[in-house]
Amino acid sequence: MSIPLAAAVRASPGPSSWRRGVAGGKLGLAIGLVLVVLAGAAAVGAPVLAPRSPQAADLLARLTPPAWLTYGSSYPLGTDAIGRDMLSRIIYGARISLQVGLLSVLLSSLAGTALGLLGGYYGGWLDETVMRAADLQLSFPFILFAIVVIAVLGPGLNRIILVLAVTQWALYARLVRSETLAVREADYIQAARAIGVADRRIIWRHVLPNALGAVLVLATLSIANNILLEASLTFLGLGVDPSVPSWGGMLAESRNYIQTAWWDSTFPGLAIMLTVMGFNLVGDWLRDRLNPDLR
Secondary structure, eight states: OOOOHHHHHHOOOOOOOOHHHHHHHHHHHHHHHHHHHHHHHHHHHHHOOOOOOOOOOOGGGTTTTOGGGGGTOOOOBBOOOOOOOOHHHHHHHHHHHHHHHHHHHHEEEEEEEEHHHHHHHHOHHHHHHHHHHHHHHSOOOHHHHHHHHHHHSOOOOHHHHHHHHHHHHHHHHHHHHHEEEEHSHHHHHHHHTTTTTTTTHHHHIIIIHHHHHHHHHHHHHHHHHHHHHHHHHHHOOHHHHHSSSOHHHHHHGGGGGTTOTTHHHHHHHHHHHHHHHHHHHHHHEEEEEEEETOO
């Protein structure tokens, strides 16, 4: 006599707590948090952690391999084409990447969330104006917009942050608008209106909290995306000043030495990859936790 599937499942031993943690994304969250914390610690504690100045050059030690490949070398990750310590430059480069990622996401999320809330709640001409402006922004190629703006204003850290914020506010506006439309006709919103609660209080206390989860997930994933975009623009010569240590700039400077000095491009690339992976893992966990369907 066969045992029903449901009864067999109930009778079978459940997974261990470790496997449940892995299935729930806790292992990914732990890895992501470790990577993000390491990047943040490098950015904040760069003057203490870096063994040398990122600008100090020693032509006699140019293109020195990492210490474990060269006996007596004092450079853990080697040096670049003019003898600068790679480890120190990678540590200081975390400042640029995290600064661009965090500030650009902060500006774009604040602007997009405010416009999405107002447009979705009030509708009418305000909603049409915001959405048509968002459609126009999303239809414009990012790289073309970045080239035009930086060609006019010149390269620099503030310009990169401005370009990223201006090109991404529409994502938050459309996301928040959709969340606002889903709750503005709810019974508790109608009840609040009926008893005379001001629109400002309804938006702040009832509509905004429903959209914050989606905004938080998008912001976390956008930080990783913006780190990649900053590195790409700097690699193309459209980013920060070449004298400032940044991971994208280090990749650009080392592209002529890939065959003879692989460490010059490998370690900055690994720094970008691990930092982006950390934010993506945290964002995936937040998405799973804040989305009831996925949970």
